[in-house]
Amino acid sequence: MSATEQVITRNMNHVLENQPKNTCVMLDDNGQEVKITKDMVVNMCHELLNQCRNVKN
Template sequence: MSMSQVVIKKSLNALDNKPTQNGYIVDEQGKEVQITAAMIRSVCHQLLNQCRAIKN
């Protein structure tokens, strides 16, 4: 298993094992949008890809 796969797996486990706490962000129209686990995963993947791009 590659290092990035280990990091992703540990991150997902950390997200899945935490008690749910609602978080919100404000969209362009000023409405509150609930932050989901899928959103967090997506951002983590984007950051990981950016780190890979910098490394290369």
């Protein structure tokens, strides 16, 4: 069960887990959680850097 599903199921009660996890998620168009990977972050940083270079020139 995803964190979002837990919040809905438990009526917004605290859904914190005891052990912190190094995960990050985003919601897709259907409201499903999609894990954000390191590769996704690196690719986005490269795209932003290229956009900044284009604006500067």
